Amino acid sequence: MVATPSINSLPYEVRQTIYSLLGQHHTNSYRWHGGPTSTIAHYATVSREWQEEFERFTFREIRVTPNSLKCFAHVFKSPRRRAIVQTLRFHISLDTYPSYLDGEQETSAERRRSTEIVTEALGTFFQAMTHWRKTDTSPLGLDLHLLVDSPNDSATLLGRNGTPLVTGRAMTSHLKLNLETLSLPLIDIFSGFRCTGRHMQPTSLLAIVSKLQMLEYLDVELNHDSARKRDVQQRNNFVIGLEQYAETVRVLSLRRPSPMITPSTAPPKEPWSDFYAHLRAFSRQCESFEFDDCIDAAQFFVPFMAGPLPSNESPKSHQEVPLWARLKRLNVRNSYMMKEPYLRVPNRVEALAHVQKVLVAIGRASLRMPELQFARVCQYVLNDDQLEWFVLTYECYAGRAVLRLRGFVPGKAMIDAWKHPITEKRVEFHIHVEGNDSNAPEL
Known part of the structure; x- marks a missing residue:
């Protein structure tokens, strides 16, 4: 046999x-x-x-909790195992709460308790990661995904995509770190950082970012719908701090928090404010940049809204016009929902006018993005419960640039705005209007 x-x-x-x-x-x-x-x-x-x-x-993607840190440290003593890991998901669980509090914000005492939990857990985690050396990991570094939530944050109701909705408490109870007691060591093994779950204050996020010395990818939420002095200052401090603590970041993704249960006053339209000035300055170091309603595209691209097209020579008259010398990928999403807490306009006519200005301005700005290979600009308008999509996609590869448009017919101003930068690159230029909707507006 x-x-x-x-x-x-x-x-x-x-x-x-x-x-x-x-x-x-x-x-x-x-x-x-x-x-x-x-x-x-x-x-x-x-x-x-x-x-x-x-x-x-x-071991490519590891989920770690404060309670499993000791076991995690034991299992990953071996440099061979450490070299396998690509993503560390650090999951911090907050206290549970009864269902009748689903729609209530945390009390002052509960907020302090959440702050203590997160601050202590992060301190323990960072201390554990000091035993890792950059030579132990992949040459690309590790991605750190921080998830903070309560086991009760998932509602019993399901959304349109079949996933559980988030409770009102989870939406309205924001996190912050105790910056007076927080003590995090410097870490050089993480090249990416993403934060999800409960919304964390921007300055608390910055405190974490400042300890990640080799950070290249940053994906976080940025509050966007409050004119309160404290919130405006948080945004300003965050973006100003990026210039100081995130010099190595090349991929930046900014997201809005979940919609608020109780709408608040929209932030003032100040395109030349410290916030937008510093964000434009920081974004110039990025190879990829994306944002949604947390940033108003019209305010961000205001240098390109009017006047003659900026010159590539950048004369003195255009000193404030940014040059994105490294940018290869741009993704912009804004909503005009005509209701709080999104970007708001009084009617559909003004919404369409706003969309047209944004699409034209980004086309003009692309002249200052010599390495741009891909751009996607999505503008959404909700009118009488009807959602309209206006999508522009730009691709430039192998001596050929293609502009794909959906939901609208391009007007002369838009075609000229995008054609001029493409002509400067001396590549073929093609426009494709997708769909055949006779009611599509001309923008």
Whole structure:
């Protein structure tokens, strides 16, 4: 009787293919968090070789909690295992609360308690990560995803996409760190940082960012719908601090918090304010920049709203006109919902006029983006519960630039605004208007 051949008798390349196929099949089922092993983890128990191969899949993305930090440190003593990790998800759970408080903001005492939990957890986590060295990790560095929420923040109701909605308490109870007691060591192993869950005050985010010395990618929420002096100052301090503490960031993504239950007064229209001036200045170091309603595109691109097109020579008369020498990707999303707390206009006519100005201004600004390869500008207008989309997509590769438009017909001003920068690059220029809606407005 012929013995069954062992998998170890197969050529190395064949074994690697088998491991890879098994790993890809179970990629969506793994999550290490110090608890029960996932399906793919069982393969690691077959042999030492299988263990090392399947850890390449199970350890790519690690979920860590304050309670599992000790176990995490033990499992990842090995430099071999540390080199596998690509993303660390640090999940901080706040106190639970009964369902009848779903729509109520946290009390002062509860806010202080949340602050204590987050401040202490971050201090412990950062201290644990000081035992990691940059040489232990991938040359690309690690992504840090900070998630802070309560187990009760998910409502029983489902949204349109089938995911649970967030409770009113989760939307309105913002987080902050105790900056007087916070003591975080400098860390050089993280190249990306993303924060989700409860909205965190911008200056608290900045305190974390300031400790990530090699940060290249930043994806955070920025409050946008309050004219209160404290909130305006938070925004200003955050963007001014970026210039000081985020010099290495090349990919910047700014998101609005979840809509407020109780609308507040919109921030004043001050395109030349310290906030917009410093944000324009900081964005010049970016290779990729995206934002939604937390930034008003009309205010951000105000230098390109009127007057002659800025020159590439940047004469003295255009000293305040930014040059995005590195920018390759731009993604802009703004809403004109005609209701709080979004960007607001009194009627559809003014909304369309605003959309047209933004699309033209960004086209003019693209002249100051010599390396731009991709841009997507989405403007949404909600009128009588009817959502209108106006989408412009720009792609420039291999000596060919294509402008794709959806939801509107381009007017002469818009075509000229985008055609001029493309002509300067001496590439082919093509325009495609998608759809065949005879009611589409001309912008």
